[in-house]
Amino acid sequence: xxxxxxxxxxxxxxxxxxxxxxxxxxxxxxxxxxxxxxxxxxxxxxxxxxxxxxxxxxxxxxxxxxxxxxxxxxxxxxxxxxxxxxxxxxxxxxxxxxxxxxxxxxxxxxxxxx
Amino acid sequence: xxxxxxxxxxxxxxxxxxxxxxxxxxxxxxxxxxxxxxxxxxxxxxxxxxxxxxxxxxxxxxxxxxxxxxxxxxxxxxxxxxxxxxxxxxxxxxxxxxxxxxxxxxxxxxxxx
Numbered sequence: 001x002x003x004x005x006x007x008x009x010x011x012x013x014x015x016x017x018x019x020x021x022x023x024x025x026x027x028x029x030x031x032x033x034x035x036x037x038x039x040x041x042x043x044x045x046x047x048x049x050x051x052x053x054x055x056x057x058x059x060x061x062x063x064x065x066x067x068x069x070x071x072x073x074x075x076x077x078x079x080x081x082x083x084x085x086x087x088x089x090x091x092x093x094x095x096x097x098x099x100x101x102x103x104x105x106x107x108x109x110x111x112x113x114x
Numbered sequence: 115x116x117x118x119x120x121x122x123x124x125x126x127x128x129x130x131x132x133x134x135x136x137x138x139x140x141x142x143x144x145x146x147x148x149x150x151x152x153x154x155x156x157x158x159x160x161x162x163x164x165x166x167x168x169x170x171x172x173x174x175x176x177x178x179x180x181x182x183x184x185x186x187x188x189x190x191x192x193x194x195x196x197x198x199x200x201x202x203x204x205x206x207x208x209x210x211x212x213x214x215x216x217x218x219x220x221x222x223x224x225x226x227x
Binding site: 004033035042043045091093102103104105106107108 | 147149155156157158159162202215216217218219220
């Protein structure tokens with residue numbers, strides 16, 4: 001089964017450290033999303049890419065977050081420096097948009113910043 | 115601002131009963147989708163309904179869409195304990211088709227054995 005793969009699955013880091021989360025979208029998908037999920041805010045769209053180009057990153061705190069797609073098989077989300085309020089589950093999802101395509105989620109990266 | 119809003123926030127029923135969850139949204143859409151999330155896992159797609167459709171079925175799932183009221187409902191019939199999960203609706207905005215997927219806060223469903 002094709003699936004979205006995210007690493008790391010779990011990460012505990014100290015405040016101020018850099019955190020990089022990686023995502024391998026499903027082969028052939030041209031759109032990649034990054035979401036953050038917390039109990040308080042629910043699922044927030046941070047950024048998404050189409051054909052590796054960033055289309056919208058307005059949901060992302062620009063001062064510390066950055067998202068890139070170095071190639072079609074890798075998307076990265078970086079936090080530098082990390083803060084305790086960044087503790088959340090970060091989901092990557094991918095899809096191919098035509099008429100009514102769905103998006104497929106990875107299992108998430110569980111981040112705890114202490 | 116969130117596009118979809120699920121209602122109720124939490125729902126607890128007995129096994130065998132039907133569960134109904136609602137979703138309201140604010141702007142015009144191309145389609146609306148329902149997803150399910152088991153605790154500690156990613157979201158899994160359940161069903162999609164296009165803006166020109168009114169009802170759709172998939173197994174024990176029935177989805178309706180009322181674009182005049184900007185609302186959708188998800189019905190799970192003959193619920194099972196394994197249906198315990200959070201359910202989210204996601205809207206795909208019209209205009210720039212497929213620009214983004216915006217999720218509501220979800221409904222937490224508990225099915226008691």
